[in-house]
Amino acid sequence: MPTPLLEMIxxxxxxxxxxxxxGVDFAxxxxxIHGLVGENGAGKSTxxxxxxxxxxxxxxxxTIEGREVNFRSARDALAAGIGMVHQELSIVPDLSVAENVFLGKQPIGAVGQVRWSTMVREAGExxxxxxxxxxPRTRIxxxxxxxxxxxxxARVLFSGARIIILDEPTSALSPPEVEQLFSVLRALKREGRSTIFISHFLDDILRVSDAVTVFRNGxxxxxxxxSTIDKGWVIEQMIGVGHDDLEESYTGAIPLAAKPSAPVVMAARNLGASRFFRDVSFDIRAGEILGIYGFMGCGQVELARTLFGKIAPDHGTLVLEGTPRRLRNTAAAKGAGIAFVPESRxxxxxxHEPVYKNASIAILDxxxxxxxxxxxxxxxxxxxIGALNIRPPRADALLGSLSGGNQQKVALAKWLTHPPKVLVLSEPTRGMDVGAKDDVVRIVxxxxxQGLAVVVVSTEPETVLSLADRILVMKKGAIAREFADGSISKDRLLEAA
Amino acid sequence: MTVQDKIAMPRPSLGFWLRNQMRNVAPFATLLCLVVFFSLASPSFATADNLANILTQISVTGIMAVGLTFVILCGEIDLSVAAVANATGIAVAYFTSQEAYVSIANIPLPGWAAIILALIGAGVLGLVNALGLTLIGIPSFIMTLAMMQIAAGVSAMLVRGQIAYAVPDIVTTIGSGSIHGVPWIVVLLACFLIVGHVVLTYTRFGRYVYMVGGNREAAEYSGVNTKVILGAVLVISGVCSGVAGMAGVAHFGSAQQNEFDTYLLDSIAAVVVGGTSLFGGRGSIGNTIVGLCVLGVLNNGLDHVQIDSFLKILIRGLILLAALVINVYAQRLRDTAAVRGEV
Known part of the structure; x- marks a missing residue:
């Protein structure tokens, strides 16, 4: 094998x-085109x-081409030919395409003026x-x-990058756009440039990459x-078979306990909201936890907000206890018996307010x-505080002085004094330690x-698997699959996403 | 996570308390310093008569500032307070019969009707602000800037460059009469401060105002109708300005254009100098009272000492700047504390 272009030891x-x-090696x-896969927090992004x-x-x-390097900043890395396209784009929406391509290095004329014609011509080329x-004159x-x-x-390439890192580039793209991206990547490959492709979408990775590296737990x-592997192999490597960590790894089958007899509390019919999600239909019954799983950017976060009246759907209807409802705002959703806990505390x-003001705000009326x-x-x-085991057990403690897990419990607590009919939880256990996670699972x-209908939306398979009685998998804005009866395992869940 | 749990345990200490109370302590300390300085610098400053003077001088500003406190606590701003006050003051004169030499095409009505119409007018102007902010989504800074011009236009249309002197008797009494030696206008100010304080501290609406200002997103995700709250504070501000305008016109003894121009800056300054956060969620009527006193003492005291009258304007500006620095600095301390608490 020749000396790698980039080697990490x-x-x-x-x-x-x-x-x-x-202690990670990488070449x-x-x-x-090198695909990089692993679960959230496996260390890929780091x-x-x-x-x-x-x-x-x-x-x-x-080392790059055998010479040791040590970058102090992204500027150093760029000078050495490494450019990264982050998941959140860093374009300036109100500038033209040409200005964005030349951002920070516009061609300057003799008296310091920007040479627009040069810029437009070169950007076009x-x-x-x-x-x-x-x-190139279009507003981007x-x-x-x-x-x-x-x-x-293009901007990263224009700055002379030989190694391009793409973080989750396909999550927001439609299938033809993905094709276009892939043809660009193949063209770069013919020029001898290398691409590192981070993605949760294993199908995309396997279609375009030459090699794959799997990360797990750092x-x-x-x-x-x-050429020698398939999706099943990658999932097996991501999840691992020898469980050396504390958490359950859900490789075995988990029984799903759907209750088809209870009345339907909430139903979505062909719900859609601009470019977030489309054609989402489901029923939630009393006494059921519906898990909605999908990767980041697959629309499930926005779906949860739509159920709480924060985002107005532009297609379809939401039916509450048999009556179609249009939720004009979050107050209307609360009035209709819906509660929501968003993913960010x-x-x-x-x-800056004491715990009791946080816990009472939703039921003050x-x-x-x-x-x-x-x-x-x-x-x-x-x-x-007693029921949810919140520490410290003082209603007057400032919320900011509580740990993250306890803050999360306060966020739940504010809905529980007068329980709603439908409770929508987004990432209810994100970033919590094991003990706090168990508490939340127990509470939910x-x-x-007690008969609540609960919707749990998450990008973490464990969260959905540990809570849900029924699981919907969302993929690029649409429901890709439903797991309703029998059993489910983590690899089947990932396979469906 | 367990490591971070330990970091996030509460550590009450003097420094922590001081940081938290900085926005309350600093304005009060400023007030004390100013009072001590002017008392030493001028024998005519620390007298009972002068105290009454100061209180009368801050009354009109103070009534406006009560409404503004609601708006600023929500993290919004109302730049139209002075113009709405002016328009309301002129409106109440417009509906009162004037001397023959005041040739405005006015519509004389009974005193109570004039007052009610003028107040409804102020409320409507506030409501237009509210609808612009909540329904259309115009930032309050711009919306109320437009309203400032609109209200000034209403004033101009009503008086047409003239000066009206007559207002309903009851308004005249409030503006320039007194009871047991206490000017009615000071009594009116006290009523507004007390009602404002009670509403903010002891009612559900008041709690919502703090919560919407403290974290609008969180209030919304708690099912609070944030638009109703934001709209309501702008209407409250409009009505407060209207009352201030009527009292002011009676106090000055005339109703004319641009009469209240300096009151916009003064009322905003009173709220902010008092320590109410420009970012919303923190502050109180108590802060506004301290702010009003700082401004009142400063304006009054500078007249008692031998100082270049042009320099006074500069000094006022510098003190306002200092208060803003403290306001923003206190917010930053609070934010860093929040980040640490958040971990």
């Missing part, structure tokens, strides 16, 4: 005591950010080389997202040429008409047993 990196990478050949110079201060060695027929924000992404890629667990809690009753609020909160199950 024994890379380690920790963040405040948590080891994100535990990238010239003219290679590794790529080290390569792209975003993270410095790691252990181990990195650059884009045509990638097979993109776009007028008016173009489809796939084209924006390719233009950002380690590289396998690598192989794509920051967007549901008041950090039930406990007071005009005058506040702070003592009553504290009593109610104290009951929830007991709510289900």
């Amino acid at each position: 024994g890379i380690t990196k920790s963040f405040g005591g948590v080891q994100a990478l535990k 990238l050949q010239a003219g290679e 590794m790529m950010k080290i390569i792209a110079g975003v993270h410095s201060g790691y252990g181990g060695r990195m 650059q884009l045509r080389k990638l097979g993109l027929d776009v007028d 924000g008016s173009l489809p997202i796939g084209l924006q992404q390719l233009i950002e890629l 380690r590289k667990v396998a690598d192989s040429a794509v 920051r967007s549901m809690l008041f950090h 039930r406990i007071s008409r005009l005058w506040l009753k702070p003592m009553r609020e504290r009593e109610i909160t104290q009951v929830q 199950r007991s709510l289900r047993d």
